[in-house]
Amino acid sequence: MTHLPERLLAGYRSFMASRYSAESQRYRALARDGQKPETMVVACCDSRAAPETIFDAGPGELFVVRNVANLVPPYAPDGRHHGTSAALEFAVQSLKVKSIVIMGHGRCGGIGAALNPTAEPLSPGDFIGKWMGLVAPAAAALAGNxxxxxxxxxxxxxxxxxxxxxxxxxxxxxxxxxxKGRLSLHGAWFDIERGELWVMDPKTGDFERPLLD
Amino acid sequence: MTHLPERLLAGYRSFMASRYSAESQRYRALARDGQKPETMVVACCDSRAAPETIFDAGPGELFVVRNVANLVPPYAPDGRHHGTSAALEFAVQSLKVKSIVIMGHGRCGGIGAALNPTAEPLSPGDFIGKWMGLVAPAAAALAGNxxxxxxxxxxxxxxxxxxxxxxxxxxxxxxxxxxKGRLSLHGAWFDIERGELWVMDPKTGDFERPLLD
Amino acid sequence: MTHLPERLLAGYRSFMASRYSAESQRYRALARDGQKPETMVVACCDSRAAPETIFDAGPGELFVVRNVANLVPPYAPDGRHHGTSAALEFAVQSLKVKSIVIMGHGRCGGIGAALNPTAEPLSPGDFIGKWMGLVAPAAAALAGNxxxxxxxxxxxxxxxxxxxxxxxxxxxxxxxxxxKGRLSLHGAWFDIERGELWVMDPKTGDFERPLLD
Amino acid sequence: MTHLPERLLAGYRSFMASRYSAESQRYRALARDGQKPETMVVACCDSRAAPETIFDAGPGELFVVRNVANLVPPYAPDGRHHGTSAALEFAVQSLKVKSIVIMGHGRCGGIGAALNPTAEPLSPGDFIGKWMGLVAPAAAALAGNxxxxxxxxxxxxxxxxxxxxxxxxxxxxxxxxxxKGRLSLHGAWFDIERGELWVMDPKTGDFERPLLD
Structure with a gap:
C-alpha cells in the first residue's frame, strides 16, 4: 500500500492520464535542457491562491516561492539560513528571470494574524508571530482609524x-x-471570492483590475 | 497598460474563462468559509514541479510552502524570522492539516549547488550557499564513492x-x-522527465513508484 | 526411471512439443553450421534474470557467461583457470561477437554479500567472500553516507x-x-519487480530506461 | 538513442509485451520474497544450449552458472577468485538447492579445443587453453584409438x-x-541438432534418452 493520502494519489493518476500524457515532450525537454522560467512569483502558502492556477501556467513557466503572506525579508547577509533570499538570489543570478511578481491575496491568514495578534502564540516557538513581525509596524499604524x-x-x-x-x-x-532595465518588479493581489486579479501601478502603488478584453 | 508581463495576463484571462468560470461556487465558498486544506506540501521553487499540477489539485486542497530544494530548517525558537517554520506552525496549529508531504524532485538546482559548491557565490550575500549548507554534511558523505x-x-x-x-x-x-496519530508525515520525489512520482516508504526510507493500476 | 528432477523433465517435454518442434530447422542449421552469435552477455546466476528470457532470444543468438553478480575479473595472464576470461577470449577471438553486454540486476545476492559481509563465511572455503572481494573497495566507499x-x-x-x-x-x-570500432561494450541493469531494463549511457555511466514507444 | 544493439531492445520489448505482461505477479513476488530455486544448472556459454529454453523454465526456477564447456574446477580453498566455486557455495549453502545438473551438449567448442589444441593460442593470455586444461588428461587418453x-x-x-x-x-x-540425501547430482547432455536430451545414469555413468511418453 502506498504511503500517501489517497486523494493525492488519485490526483497524481489524473495528472499522468491527462496533463503529463499531453505534455510529455515538454517535460522531457525541460528535464534535458533545464528550466528557463522568465518569471519569479512570491506567493502565499494559502491553498486558495496557487500562482500556477491563477496564471494558468504550464511546466517551466513560473519559479515560485511560497511563504506565509508572501513576504520578502529585507537583505541581511549575516550567515543565517534565509530561504526566501536564497530563492531570490537563485532566480535572479542563476536563472536570470526577467520579472518578479509579489502576489498577495484577500483573506490572508498571516495578515490577519498581524492585525490581531493573539495573547497566546500558536505554539511556544511563536513562529507566525515573529514572521509576521515583518509587517507589524504597518499593522500598528492602521490601528485607531x-x-x-x-x-x-x-x-x-x-x-x-x-x-x-x-x-x-x-x-x-x-x-x-x-x-539597467533587465528586471521588472510587480505587485498583484488576488480576490479569492470573485477570482479577480488586481495589479499594482508601479508609479502610484494603487491596485487596479486590468481590462481583460 | 497593465503593469504585468503579457504572458501572465493571458494566463489569467484563460483562468477566468475556464477554471474560475467552472468553479466560481467553490471559490465563493472558500472565501466565505475560509480554507480547510487537509494537506501541507513543502515543495521546491522549481518551475517544473508545481504540487498543484502534479497532484491535479483544485483551490482549497493544498497548503504549499515552496523554497529552494524543499527544505525544513530544524526547530529553532530563537526569535528570528523563520518562514518555513511559520508556515508549518500555521498549517499544523491553526489549519490542523492531517498530512505533510515533503516533495523533492529530480535535477534540483539547489541540491546540485550543495554537491558542487562554486568557488564564487552567486552574489556577495551567498544566500544559496548558506541555505544549502543545511544538507552540506550529507553531500560531503557522498563524495569519494x-x-x-x-x-x-x-x-x-x-x-x-x-x-x-x-x-x-x-x-x-x-x-x-x-x-497521537492525528498527523502523518510523507516523503515524495518527482521525476520531471517521466512525470513519475516516487513515494517514500516510512519504515525503510526507500522511494518506490506506486503501482497505479 | 529417469535420473532427473521431474520438473526438468516436464519442462523438456514442453520444449520438444513447442519450441523445438517450431524451430527444428533452425536447430539443425545451427548444429550443421555452428553458432554465430553476435552478442556476448555476462549475466548473474540469479534464477530471476535469465538473459534469454529478458531479451526473448532464440537459439544461436546470445553467448552467455553467468557467474555470481556478473563479474569480469581483470586481465591476469598467470596460468590459472580463469573461467570468465576463457569465455571472453573465446567469444571475442573465435566467435568474433560484435557486442558484449554486462547485465546486472536488482536484489543481487552477491552484491548484498559484498555490502554486508557476514562474520561467518558460507563455507570454510569462503568462495563468495573472495569472489565478491572484487567489488569490496567500491562497497566500502559507499559506507557512511x-x-x-x-x-x-x-x-x-x-x-x-x-x-x-x-x-x-x-x-x-x-x-x-x-x-577499431569492431566491438561495442554495454552495461544494463534489470529490475526484477517491474521487469524494467535500464541501459548504461556509455559517456556518463548513468542508467536510463529506454523509451519503448 | 539507447546504447544497446537494436535486436536486444526489440527482444526486450517483446518480453515486456508478452512474458512480463503475463507473469508480472510472479516477478513481483520473486522480487519481494527473494528467489528460491530448487535446481542449479552448470551449463555451457554456447548460444544454442540455454538451460531455460531447453527446460522451458520460468523466472525463479533455475540458478544457472554458465562457463565454457560447463566445467566445475575442483575444490581449491586458496584465496583466489573462483567464480564457479562461489556460485556453487551460494546455491548450496545460501539458497539450499535440492539438485545440481551438469549440462553438457554436442558440438561444444571448448571440448573441441581440448581435443585439438592449436599451435597458436587464441590470444597471448591463452585463457581457453588453460581453462580447457582441466580436461586435458581425459582428452589425451582418447588419442591414438x-x-x-x-x-x-x-x-x-x-x-x-x-x-x-x-x-x-x-x-x-x-x-x-x-x-544425507538432501542434495542430488545429475548429468545431462543436449543434442543441438535433434533437440534430444540425454540423461546420465548415476550408477553406470551411461547417457540415455528418457522415454517421454
Whole structure:
C-alpha cells in the first residue's frame, strides 16, 4: 500500500492520464535542457491562491516561492539560513528571470494574524508571530482609524505587497538589474471570492483590475 | 497598460474563462468559509514541479510552502524570522492539516549547488550557499564513492527528503500530533522527465513508484 | 526411471512439443553450421534474470557467461583457470561477437554479500567472500553516507556494472577491437519487480530506461 | 538513442509485451520474497544450449552458472577468485538447492579445443587453453584409438560431464548434503541438432534418452 493520502494519489493518476500524457515532450525537454522560467512569483502558502492556477501556467513557466503572506525579508547577509533570499538570489543570478511578481491575496491568514495578534502564540516557538513581525509596524499604524476590520485587512494586504516590492530592491543584485532595465518588479493581489486579479501601478502603488478584453 | 508581463495576463484571462468560470461556487465558498486544506506540501521553487499540477489539485486542497530544494530548517525558537517554520506552525496549529508531504524532485538546482559548491557565490550575500549548507554534511558523505554525478544527485535529493521529514519531527507540535496519530508525515520525489512520482516508504526510507493500476 | 528432477523433465517435454518442434530447422542449421552469435552477455546466476528470457532470444543468438553478480575479473595472464576470461577470449577471438553486454540486476545476492559481509563465511572455503572481494573497495566507499540499505544496494549494482565494463577493457583483444570500432561494450541493469531494463549511457555511466514507444 | 544493439531492445520489448505482461505477479513476488530455486544448472556459454529454453523454465526456477564447456574446477580453498566455486557455495549453502545438473551438449567448442589444441593460442593470455586444461588428461587418453573425430568429441563431452559431477563432490558441503540425501547430482547432455536430451545414469555413468511418453 502506498504511503500517501489517497486523494493525492488519485490526483497524481489524473495528472499522468491527462496533463503529463499531453505534455510529455515538454517535460522531457525541460528535464534535458533545464528550466528557463522568465518569471519569479512570491506567493502565499494559502491553498486558495496557487500562482500556477491563477496564471494558468504550464511546466517551466513560473519559479515560485511560497511563504506565509508572501513576504520578502529585507537583505541581511549575516550567515543565517534565509530561504526566501536564497530563492531570490537563485532566480535572479542563476536563472536570470526577467520579472518578479509579489502576489498577495484577500483573506490572508498571516495578515490577519498581524492585525490581531493573539495573547497566546500558536505554539511556544511563536513562529507566525515573529514572521509576521515583518509587517507589524504597518499593522500598528492602521490601528485607531475608522476602517472596518475587512477594510483594514485589505489595506494591510496591499500595503504589504508594496513593502515587499521595496524589500526586493534592498538586494543589490535586484536593484542593479532593475536600474539597467533587465528586471521588472510587480505587485498583484488576488480576490479569492470573485477570482479577480488586481495589479499594482508601479508609479502610484494603487491596485487596479486590468481590462481583460 | 497593465503593469504585468503579457504572458501572465493571458494566463489569467484563460483562468477566468475556464477554471474560475467552472468553479466560481467553490471559490465563493472558500472565501466565505475560509480554507480547510487537509494537506501541507513543502515543495521546491522549481518551475517544473508545481504540487498543484502534479497532484491535479483544485483551490482549497493544498497548503504549499515552496523554497529552494524543499527544505525544513530544524526547530529553532530563537526569535528570528523563520518562514518555513511559520508556515508549518500555521498549517499544523491553526489549519490542523492531517498530512505533510515533503516533495523533492529530480535535477534540483539547489541540491546540485550543495554537491558542487562554486568557488564564487552567486552574489556577495551567498544566500544559496548558506541555505544549502543545511544538507552540506550529507553531500560531503557522498563524495569519494564511484557513483556518477547524476546518481549522486538523485541520492542526495532523496536523502534530503528523509532529513526534512526528520526535521519536521524536531517541532514539538508535529511530534506530539504524529505520536497521537492525528498527523502523518510523507516523503515524495518527482521525476520531471517521466512525470513519475516516487513515494517514500516510512519504515525503510526507500522511494518506490506506486503501482497505479 | 529417469535420473532427473521431474520438473526438468516436464519442462523438456514442453520444449520438444513447442519450441523445438517450431524451430527444428533452425536447430539443425545451427548444429550443421555452428553458432554465430553476435552478442556476448555476462549475466548473474540469479534464477530471476535469465538473459534469454529478458531479451526473448532464440537459439544461436546470445553467448552467455553467468557467474555470481556478473563479474569480469581483470586481465591476469598467470596460468590459472580463469573461467570468465576463457569465455571472453573465446567469444571475442573465435566467435568474433560484435557486442558484449554486462547485465546486472536488482536484489543481487552477491552484491548484498559484498555490502554486508557476514562474520561467518558460507563455507570454510569462503568462495563468495573472495569472489565478491572484487567489488569490496567500491562497497566500502559507499559506507557512511545516508543512503538506505536498498539505495546502497542499487548504487553498488550499477557501480559494479561500470567496473566490469572497464575490466573488459583490461583485455588487450577487447581494447584493440573496441578502438577499431569492431566491438561495442554495454552495461544494463534489470529490475526484477517491474521487469524494467535500464541501459548504461556509455559517456556518463548513468542508467536510463529506454523509451519503448 | 539507447546504447544497446537494436535486436536486444526489440527482444526486450517483446518480453515486456508478452512474458512480463503475463507473469508480472510472479516477478513481483520473486522480487519481494527473494528467489528460491530448487535446481542449479552448470551449463555451457554456447548460444544454442540455454538451460531455460531447453527446460522451458520460468523466472525463479533455475540458478544457472554458465562457463565454457560447463566445467566445475575442483575444490581449491586458496584465496583466489573462483567464480564457479562461489556460485556453487551460494546455491548450496545460501539458497539450499535440492539438485545440481551438469549440462553438457554436442558440438561444444571448448571440448573441441581440448581435443585439438592449436599451435597458436587464441590470444597471448591463452585463457581457453588453460581453462580447457582441466580436461586435458581425459582428452589425451582418447588419442591414438580408432574413433572418428565426431565420436571422440561426443565421448569427451560425456566423459567431462562425469568428471564435473565428481568434482562437485570435492566440495565438502556438496558431499555432506548428498550423503544425507538432501542434495542430488545429475548429468545431462543436449543434442543441438535433434533437440534430444540425454540423461546420465548415476550408477553406470551411461547417457540415455528418457522415454517421454
Amino acid at each position: 475608522s476602517m472596518t476590520a475587512a477594510e483594514r485587512q485589505t489595506a494591510l494586504e496591499r500595503i504589504s505587497v508594496r513593502y515587499q516590492v521595496e524589500n526586493l530592491r534592498s538586494f543589490p543584485c535586484v536593484k542593479i538589474l532593475e536600474d | 564511484s557513483m556518477t554525478a547524476a546518481e549522486r544527485q538523485t541520492a542526495l535529493e532523496r536523502i534530503s527528503v528523509r532529513y526534512q521529514v526528520e526535521n519536521l519531527r524536531s517541532f514539538p507540535c508535529v511530534k506530539i500530533l504524529e505520536d | 545516508s543512503m538506505t540499505a536498498a539505495e546502497r544496494q542499487t548504487a553498488l549494482e550499477r557501480i559494479s556494472v561500470r567496473y566490469q565494463v572497464e575490466n573488459l577493457r583490461s583485455f588487450p583483444c577487447v581494447k584493440i577491437l573496441e578502438d | 580408432s574413433m572418428t573425430a565426431a565420436e571422440r568429441q561426443t565421448a569427451l563431452e560425456r566423459i567431462s560431464v562425469r568428471y564435473q559431477v565428481e568434482n562437485l563432490r570435492s566440495f565438502p558441503c556438496v558431499k555432506i548434503l548428498e550423503d
